[in-house]
Amino acid sequence: MQYRRFGQTNLHLSVFSLGAMRYLADSKNAYQTIEKAFSLGINHIETARGYGKSEEYIGEAIKTGLSVPRSQFYLMTKISPTPDAETMGQQINESLQRLNTDYVDCLGIHGINTAEHLEWVKNKNGCMQAVQEAVKDGKVRHVGFSTHAPLDVLLAAINTDLFTFVNLHYYYFFQRNLPAIELAAQKDMGIFIISPADKGGRLYTPPDKLRELCQPLTPLEMNYRFLLSDSRITTLSVGPANPAELIEPLKVADSVGELTPAEINVFHRLEQEQNTVLGTDKCSQCFACLPCPENINIPEALRLRNLAVAYDMEDFSKYRYGMFENAGHWFPGMKANRCTECGDCLPRCPENLAIPDLLKDTHERLQGNAGRRLWG
Structure with a gap:
């Protein structure tokens, strides 16, 4: 230790x-x-x-x-x-x-x-x-x-x-x-x-x-x-x-200690896989899309989508996505299906993501049982 x-x-x-x-x-x-x-x-x-x-x-x-x-x-x-x-x-x-x-x-x-x-x-x-x-x-x-x-x-x-x-x-x-x-x-x-x-x-x-x-x-x-x-x-x-x-x-x-060359290779591999799999749908987490009129935590929702799509981390992403609307200020934001396609976020996104479409896809992938904090 x-x-x-x-x-x-x-x-x-x-x-x-x-x-x-x-x-x-x-x-x-x-x-x-x-x-x-x-x-x-x-x-x-x-x-x-x-x-x-x-x-x-x-x-x-x-x-x-x-x-x-x-x-x-x-x-x-x-x-x-x-x-x-x-x-x-x-x-x-x-x-x-x-x-x-x-x-x-x-x-x-x-x-x-x-x-x-x-x-x-x-x-x-x-x-x-x-x-x-x-x-x-x-x-x-x-x-x-x-x-x-x-x-x-x-x-x-x-x-x-x-x-x-x-x-x-x-x-x-x-x-x-x-x-x-x-x-x-x-x-x-x-x-x-x-x-x-x-x-x-x-x-x-x-x-x-x-x-x-x-x-x-x-x-x-x-x-x-x-x-x-x-x-x-x-x-x-x-x-x-x-x-x-x-x-x-x-x-x-x-x-x-400092990362070894073999460990650095792991991080390069993870980054390359995410870029390859997500392509032009990758959210880079700049947060420029906020605020959302419907109080959707767009970056966090799309981060969970990134992980589910790129690394098959669906269990984790569903677990965290289920916390939206159920954990108060510990995990704020509405679920992605609250999107009204108002378009406010679109001109603010430097990557020109089709955010309403990605939010719809996020909800379809990750909706499940509601979550909550272990201790409320």
Whole structure:
């Protein structure tokens, strides 16, 4: 296991962090998963107030007694932004009680996803007042935020200079947030990548075509190497449902150097395949088509189409497409069948894509069961 400095926090975190969204079957499973993570070199546990009973299970493990003392591992929890300080203060205290600890190393404001959330944070009498009091009282050591926001909101949140770290989405198959990586690094913020195996493409169950294109790597290794070869990134979330699911991801926990020629060839092959298969229907994700009068997230819908058509990633694309209209500000936008063919987007597209036709095709390919976030 390799370790990296988490920006200006000066914590040295393992390059994989134990995300606590999924090992929630019971407290015994949580304890065993934490112990396995420690044995493999992970020193950072990341959870959230909204992750079911995760905080309670971690607290029970701490109370029972872990093989690593509390002072020798790092703990992050996340709490959603509130418009007032009192609510945030109560929730911080509740989380500490659930976690059976006097302090958390990192507190993330969970889901600064909209301009309104950002205004709550910037309001001097809002939730950050309680957060700053908790820092003064020693209950919180470092403050950051997590986000599923559009890039402009994400960059604005980083530019508040209120935070020492950021948890965000960024993967080989989703590079929209690269400017946020660059800005956070300039400000010496710790950078935590959310769910690269799942949100990065459900790469633990890849289609045969993607598996073949990534040889000699697996698709999961491909994405991990894409991220870990970037020294600006501190740590990647791994979210096992049980101890055994830690084994495969952590095989690359020491592979943090520059990309090798063989790995670079994999990325060239992936890019070439997408260009060849999609041809003039490829959406390059410039976002010039927005805003859409019907509030369709055109770039994201077409990104999912890109992946389904180019790499046979239909399962992942259907899974994410099903989140539209069902996950609120965590995954905003209407489904592609809401398109009225008004044509507003057409003159803005530098690639002259037939966007209404592509949206229709996207919906026909990807419509399925409605999705939702694991924790609402």
